[in-house]
Amino acid sequence: MVILCVAAGSAVVVLAVVGLVLGDFPVPVRSAIAAALWDRGSEFDFVIHSLRLPRLAVAVLAGMCLAASGALFQALIDNPLVSPDVIGIDTGAAAAAVTILAAGFAPRWLPLAAFGGALAAAGLILALAWRRGTSGARVVLVGIGINALLSAVITFMLVRFPIERVSAAARWQAGTLSSSSWGDARTLAVGAAVLVPLAYVLVRRLRAMQLGDDAAVGLGVPLERSRVAVVATGCGLAAVVVAVVGPLGFVALLVPHIARALAGSLGIGVMTLTVLLGAVMLLSADIAAQRLFAPTVLPAGVMTAALGGPYLLWVLRRFHRAG
Template identity: 40%
Template sequence: MNDVVPGAKPLAAATPVRRATGRRTALLTVVGLLVLCALITVSVANGEMPLPPLDAAKGLFGLGDSATVLVVQEFRAPRTVAAVVAGAGLAVAGALLQRLFRNPLASPDVMGVTGGASFGAVAMLAAGASQMLMPLAALGGGLLAAVLLGVFSWRSGAGVTRLVLVGLAVQAGLSAAVSFMVVRFPAELAGSALQWTTGSVYGRSWTEVWSAGGGVAIALFVAFALNRRLAVLDLGDDSAGTLGLNTQAARMQILLVAIVLASLAAALAGPVAFVALAVPHMVRFLAGPPTAGTLALSGLAGAVLLLASDLVAQYLLPVSGLPVGVVTATLGAPWLLVLMIRQSSSVNRSVR
């Protein structure tokens, strides 16, 4: 007698679907890479001294005259690379959290992680520590926020929606602490701290990029290595346990990787909103169900979105000098409201 799982698609029918999803993901990845290359060229070509795009692209690789190479590599490339790396880290962190908690509202900025990273980095800035220590401070702040979230959620017996609400409260409390520190700063530090806490890649140096960006690269590698465990968790805890997976350990590993990614990304760009929340939704809408390919596409889309937002903040808005966080927050606030309304509606329908 043949054993058939009710509702399961035959292998012959499922294989073409997987192939179509893979082709769509590959096509979107190629398009995303082309768009990212174009944005990088625009970013390094524009500034107080505009450069021809071809000369700027050559200067990025150390070719051309020495003045062009200096301007591109020392002043413009660090900001561009910081936006790319931070965007990728935030987007992958958001994809991991949304998939782990099975909730579209789960993201580092909503759950307080980026606020905690901001708190740690500003505290380190107030102490006058070296820029090399900024990623460690941001990571410590992100872990602090995660601990606070776990404590308050455990005490309230939180479901996933309650977890998000507690995260918003943690984010607000840590933001208030950061604002207090900024107010108490000496005048020469207050301006830079305030700009950083709104989300900005202005003035990033290669020291910051290599220290935080290197950590993001390692965490991204670990995230892709854990994707198979995440796919098993998608089957449910009972099925995952039957397959031999320690579900609690796997969840803690994935959660820790997401916190590291978000915290180190915040060390580069500040607590940038919207990227981690919205990019996974857009990728699922365009590419389909989550796979290792769509996880990579999320990182690429996050890099494109944050770099494009930085260019908008620099050149397309009537007010000059706005940090990139203003652009992403303007987009993110209505998106978060729509998601919360949809989440509330789905909960009400399930209760009925």
């Protein structure tokens, strides 16, 4: 586990250096590292500190939050197809955020609106899927339906309101890191500082809950409070990312799968590996989105969907064969 985490952390550092160096204005490796860490006022200061470093910080923090959110939901529902983007939680956050933007509210309300939308979507999904308990298959099916419904709401908002109001919402909806700022990085840092440690606390409860309700109660786990805490934490982690960079599909679905395949079932070490791999995936996707079709820059969400879509089809095929 230590070797895996060190390797993932090293990959984050290497990708960050690559992100600092590459671009329309290439920067030598030594100069990029110096400008990022200590050489303020150099000729590369604006490119590094105002353009590239905030984008890298946002990519790292957003990837960590999405990966942790996916790990929590998959462990809670005990279904590898559950993630906030597949079952509509991301879309709930996006629908609330687009509504706020289209109605003309200030962008400072985005995080609160996105969290409320994500929490409302999660509550609706769990309520509709409840039948003497929650079934992973029911949660996925209900979530896919809610996802489609909320996507229709977003489309309605985009065509209903004047173009000058919804143009920013339409660009944001693509899931891009291109306009990332230090303010975005601070918002994500605050969310991650509060919610990621809480996710670590909930990992122990989730491990007990996976033994069954009776065993968890026997171990002193308050079941209902723990479920509510997991849902609220997972929604918060997804919502803060959606509020800052828009919906980024498949990171929350794909990364926990990779972590479990490498290191086994969810635990403290696996959660650490998961958040590091989330940063690796989103950094890789954003760098690829910038450079693969240069000078055209794609939204990072396009690259995460290109990676995650085929993987989702492969998982569904495995489930079909197992059934």
